[in-house]
Amino acid sequence: MKRHWTSQLHYNLMVLPGLVLVLLFSVWPMFGIILAFKHYIPTKGFFGSPWVGLENYDVLFKSPIGAQLFVNTVSIALMKMAFGFVVPIVFALLLNEVRIRWYKRSVQTIVYLPHFLSWVLIAGIIRDMFAMNGIFNRLVTSLGMEPILFLGSNFWFRTILITSDVWKEFGFGAIIYLAALTAINPSLYEAAEMDGATRLQKLRYITLPGITTTIVLVATLSLQGVLNANFDQIFNLYNPLVYDSSDVIDTYVFRAGLREGQFEVATAIGLMKSVISLVLIVTTYKLASKYANYRIF
């Protein structure tokens, strides 16, 4: 039995470094969320600062900014989710039809790559390509039109956000479907061919049912992202001209909090987002484990 207690000690020792880091960088900031209901006085800290009730939520609920941030965030996120959901499936199904191994491999290698590049660098390239003297405006002028201020236009800016997000992530998003496709029993296809099934019939009756669980799983889990419009992308591309269409919760929190020093307001909005996200994560996880047998541990 003595042996048993020493291993308890060692197990705790092993967890200790990680535990300390989690307490410092995750748990301690959680106490800071009380700032959402306080007027922050730096010398008095989180706990000593005076309470103000729900005053910090005024910006969100009593000014037009709040509604607009919410609408922008959700609509950008939903558009990205919709296209980011369909494109990988179509891509995976098309790639699945390719029988030439090296071709399939090369396509995969190329389309996965953008996922691993940072938004900072991609934004640098996008800013250059869509600038007044960029390649897209050369195309526009060669068609005899006036150059377009793409990144300063509320219409084009959102289009660019959504397209570039899909461009960067569709390949990586297809991996899970490609894996599900390889798990389909080949004898099903052979049997279908014996019966004279056409390509579309095989797609309809074998391939699609074979990946339905995966499709449902991905769709469910993606719902967690309803409030995540992608800070890294928007922050590195936007400018005051497009705040109307593309200022989202995260970018506003950043500007209000760290640029303008309105710590309490930024904390309040951030807290609301964290709480809604937590509810979404728990709900989607429950759904996913119920309907698609998904477990992370």
Added chain:
Amino acid sequence: MVRSRTLGTRMADGTILFFLLLVSLSSLFPIVHNLAVSMSKPSLAEAGLITVFPQGFNLDAYAKIIDDSKFFHAFWVSVQRVAAVTVLSFFITVMMAYPLSKLKKEFYMRNIYMWLFIFCMMFHGGLIPGYLVIKQMGLMNSFLVLVLPSLVNIFNVILVLNYFRSIPRELEESANMDGAGPWYMLFQIYIPLSLPVLATTTLFLMVGVWNEFMTGMIFITNDKLIPLQTYMQQIVVNIDPTLTDLEQIKKLAKLSNKTLTAAKIFVSMLPILIVYPMLQKYFISGIMLGSVKE
């Protein structure tokens, strides 16, 4: 298969192949375009005349980077950061995953820790409380702020602990008979058997840390400690895409420099491009580890 190849299916095959070729080209285009700009004559690049081949080929921009000590310093900070995070995080992750892979009757505290960690994975204090806490700790403008907050990734811990659980228990039992303690067990038995999952999590972590720019932007004001992506962020945002006044564009063009920025972007991508083949070998299995379990 061969039997059913009619003209119709062959045409469909051809169309799919062609379409996928276009898709692949569109994935590569921005990267190739950027590379072409970086190797072109600056005046032609400013005029927006570059597509996928350099015009007026030269490597002056790259020669200029070599003299740019700020860029290289930032590059070096990032290399140090990735190295430190990778090594420390590896040990912290396996040390967390091993005891947590035990059953509750083997490690009494397991479920308490587990709930705490899972909760921290799903709920965050948010940007501002995190900022204030780190400021209070006195970590502003210190190399530690680039390392410490990135060390624990609960999701990676879960991936590793799932893998540890798939290792047959008989191994542990027989080693126990021979008197092996937990540390020996972890480092001599579990880690060597878990290299695929450890390679996956490590490579993903390295890419993530290399690409991260927020920490440097918020907590570092000292030029000597700016990591590369933060430095690049400052440069990239300086290209103001909303300028319409041609005179101003020309003036700025002399200051900022399209070819130089493009070259810097390419060099910043290089480490990712270099580890990419290795990464590709592992990430497919890696992404599957996170999905459906029995």
